[in-house]
Amino acid sequence: MKLRIIIISIIVFLLIFLVWNYADLLMIYKFGEFKDNKSFGDIFNALSSLFTAFAFAGLIVTIIIQRLDFNEQRKINNIQNFENSFFRLLEQHHRIIDSFVIEPKPNKDDDEIKPFTEERKKIIQLEAFDFLAKDFKHRYKKVREIRFPADKSIQNVFIYAFLHHTFGKYGYMLGHYFRNLYHIVKYIEEDKSLKTFELKYKYAKILRAQLSAPEILLIALNGLTYYGEAFKPLIEKYRLLKNMNLTYEMVDILWLTEKYPHIIKSVLIENHIFYNGTKFEIEAKKIIEEDKYFDKYKEMKEN
Numbered sequence: 001m002k003l004r005i006i007i008i009s010i011i012v013f014l015l016i017f018l019v020w021n022y023a024d025l026l027m028i029y030k031f032g033e034f035k036d037n038k039s040f041g042d043i044f045n046a047l048s049s050l051f052t053a054f055a056f057a058g059l060i061v062t063i064i065i066q067r068l069d070f071n072e073q074r075k076i077n078n079i080q081n082f083e084n085s086f087f088r089l090l091e092q093h094h095r096i097i098d099s100f101v102i103e104p105k106p107n108k109d110d111d112e113i114k115p116f117t118e119e120r121k122k123i124i125q126l127e128a129f130d131f132l133a134k135d136f137k138h139r140y141k142k143v144r145e146i147r148f149p150a151d152k153s154i155q156n157v158f159i160y161a162f163l164h165h166t167f168g169k170y171g172y173m174l175g176h177y178f179r180n181l182y183h184i185v186k187y188i189e190e191d192k193s194l195k196t197f198e199l200k201y202k203y204a205k206i207l208r209a210q211l212s213a214p215e216i217l218l219i220a221l222n223g224l225t226y227y228g229e230a231f232k233p234l235i236e237k238y239r240l241l242k243n244m245n246l247t248y249e250m251v252d253i254l255w256l257t258e259k260y261p262h263i264i265k266s267v268l269i270e271n272h273i274f275y276n277g278t279k280f281e282i283e284a285k286k287i288i289e290e291d292k293y294f295d296k297y298k299e300m301k302e303n
Helices: 002-031 035-098 125-146 155-190 197-210 215-225 232-237 253-260 261-270 280-291
Strands: none
Touching: 035 155, 125 155, 125 215, 125 261, 155 197, 155 232, 155 253, 215 232, 215 253, 232 261, 232 280, 253 280, 261 280
């Protein structure tokens, strides 16, 4: 912006300087030698008109510069307004975690899927998320053994274990957490002051850095249910699972990579020894090589 103003100003003053210094030569070339005062007066009037035109041109340049400065300032103000709202939403996110309380619930007498063993009567904050992640993995194994022993569909087991048990019993707390998180990401996605995807991704990374391992896992699971179907495309688009701890309470890594392709690279790097020479490694490398992540969203150009 400053460079543009300097260049415009230099050009205008250079033109005025050249006209001022060589005006007599230009007039002689145009009208010939001065023969009388009348000729000189005509030339003087021409010069006056010329400098009036330059004054008008200077006014136009001033208006253009002011307009550019106004647009630049408006962009800065819009970004500042976005950031103020964004960081307030992050504060709300942390307040939800600070107030997060889980009271482990026993099963009904006729329910064979026993809950994860927990002696504490009340679990708070991030420890509550850790409990929910462990509870899901425990129930997932039990559901596969008892409810679906012959069913090879991971999706069926997952839906039953997560929706019927973990989310079914603790959704009163998880639902609020997921809705607020979805609202933050949607706010990044829809804000008009963020003109490029790279800029949107910058703020998504700030949000992603706030998430703990159990939160990331539960976000992934919620995105695979009908409660999180609107959130899932944004989870994938902004790679919210990129920092997932693949050794933490995981039920099936390969199944998760099918649902969230952006974690394939992490899976391959952290577990290379297990997938060396396998079909997964071949397909994963092909996806990684062809991945032009930011190019997918280049329709968002900066104005």
